[in-house]
Amino acid sequence: MDWDKLRIFHAVADAGSLTHAGDTLHLSQSAVSRQIRALEEALDTTLFHRHARGLILTEQGELLFEATRSMNKRLEAAAARIRDSEDGVFGTLKVTTTTGFGTMWLAPRLGKLYDQYPDLKIDLILEERILDLPMREADVAIRLKEPSQADVIRKRLMAVRMRLYATPEYLQNSPPINRLEDIAQHRLISQSLNSPQPVAAINLSQRLMTFDMASALTVNTYYGVLQGVLAGIGIGILPDYVTEDSPNLCRVLPYLESSEIPVFIAYAEELRQSRRIAAFRDFIQDELIAHRRKLRESAPPADAVPD
Known part of the structure; x- marks a missing residue:
């Protein structure tokens, strides 16, 4: 033919x-x-x-x-492997991740990657759908669950937990919240339960919604939840990584959090030798090390769990 x-x-x-x-x-x-x-x-x-x-x-x-x-x-996969040079990192790298992680954690850090590799072009694909890596719908994925696709290299990067956050101004002008039951006196901001999200996040939201709150706000992305919290609308359920780039947020009920949500990086087996993949993987790992260090340094003393 x-x-x-x-x-x-x-x-x-x-x-x-x-x-x-x-x-x-x-x-x-x-x-x-x-x-x-x-x-x-x-x-x-x-x-x-x-x-x-x-x-x-x-x-x-x-x-x-x-x-x-x-x-x-x-x-395209073969061309990408051919374009990878032993002397530099260049060309287009298609990266996919969730909307929340991509907008609130990854995108703000990409400037550092461009500083290291000014000839690299990032095509950032933010959606909840799992793209087919072996079929080159994307080159590399960061996902909040272990990828199940065959012929994919995967590595666990870190774990995320969902927690409660609010602004200092909101807390100063609202009823005190010292016990879990006090959440009923506040407006809860959360991701919609029918939106794609980790099971651990759904479980925490459902637990809090058992309290009869007079008002609530649900959004279909965590970025929307974050904007609602920053606007002082209420108390939001957010992933713990938001605190580094939003230091003015206060953690509410510090003993309350979801179970661990694993974060994985994955790419097709055929891209194992890709220098663009290696550069991106190493960059993400370095940023996560720095991220964890900042979280440890900024973490307040643990409050006692109430009766």
Whole structure:
């Protein structure tokens, strides 16, 4: 099968338009159309339904597009390995992690990584969906659970715990909170229970919601929870890593926290020798060491657990 025709087919299927595919490939619309017709004749099938608003893949076209998409991802993986240099770190690195960890912990630290590797390009993908690393939907992932995908190298980085936080101003102007039962007199800010999040976080939220609070705020991301807490709306359930970059937050009921939530870094086996992966992995590990040190230095004496 002609590789050039497959490359053109993939571009058309991805764009849904001969014109747009031609722009991407730097070919005329007529040249693209001729190649698609030739491929359909070679396969003795119709790959696209032609509509006024664009092209739609037929069932046979879907099968071929699935194959070319897989081929394209593997070619990208091979190209990435080739581009890695023994003398430097450069090129694009696709990093995926959760929205909360990415916005509140990772993104603010990337400037230090760019200082070390100014020719590196980071494509940061923040979503709760687990991307397929072997299929190169991303190069490296940081996840708040152990990855279960096959052919993936994984390493535990740290553990996160969910805790209660509020601003000093909120606590000064609100009823005192010394016991767990006192939470009923406050507005709780938490991530929505139907939003993707670790089981340990859900368990802590459900425990607190058993108290009959008159008012509450739920948000579908931890970043939204953080903004609500900083605005003085109430007491928020947040991961412990937020305290380093939000030092004005006060921990509420210091004895109360979730069980451990493990944080893993993972990447495809075929990228084991990638210098970009190694540079990012080492950077994250160094930042986590510094992060844990700051947490230990700033930790107040443990309060006694109430009866």
